Amino acid sequence: MTIIDGADAPYWEGLAEGRLHLPRCAGCSRWLWPAVSRCGHCGSEDIAWVERAMAGTIFSWTRTWHRFALTEDIDLPYVSAVITVDDCGIRLLGRIDDPGQVDPVIGESVQGRIGKTHVAGRDIPTIIWSRG
Template identity: 35%
Template sequence: MNTDVTQREFPWGPASDGLDQPYWDGLLAGELRLQRCGNCAEWIWGPQWICGHCHTFDPGWEATPAIGTVYSWARSHYPFISELADRVPYVTVLVELPGAGNRRVLGILTGDDTDIRIGDPVVGHIELDEGATWPLLRWRRREGAQA
């Protein structure tokens, strides 16, 4: 892992313990990867060293479709993360992923964020901000889809 100081100017990327490294590598490869237990097939998020369902160690990582529905959302009018200061107000969504055992992941909603509702169908897309080392999963509402 490269620990160059210039990479630390953005507050996202792999944790120092390496547990979530496959998630970030997946984003670099253009896919959403979550943990899945090879023993009981339980989906796991956030990353864990052990499956909470069957207690098997070292769950694997699988690609899953970045398609889901808005489970919850919040509009931020203050830039809690300085790298998002030029984007306020912005909407953070908690997205439920039916293709991954209904696990929920966070992200920023891009595009039209007016009248956002719980249950809105969304699709993930991966963006690499200028100067950042690691991309982020962001969400937009699916065209023509109704909740």
């Protein structure tokens, strides 16, 4: 069972449907992340959730070699990354496919797809980013 609530609920609902939805203030057009219920720039509570392509560039990354709590179902090693989504500048945390353990490059283009991460007995939709 997935519990979805809070200001970022449309993000998680979108991922569960295979889409990336990100929040944009309808008052001042700024992209807002993390999700909020009220724009901190103009005060508007009119937040539009806009579908974006799962395309971006690598902002940072790290390869994890050692198991820690709640990662029992993820094959080691794995690469976590912060990806800057194209055309909006929002940065999202996700995982990068890591065949051959070739180090990712900051600024490299990536394409995302929806996968799942099994954590604490439940599947959480996760963006898995692929290089080149």
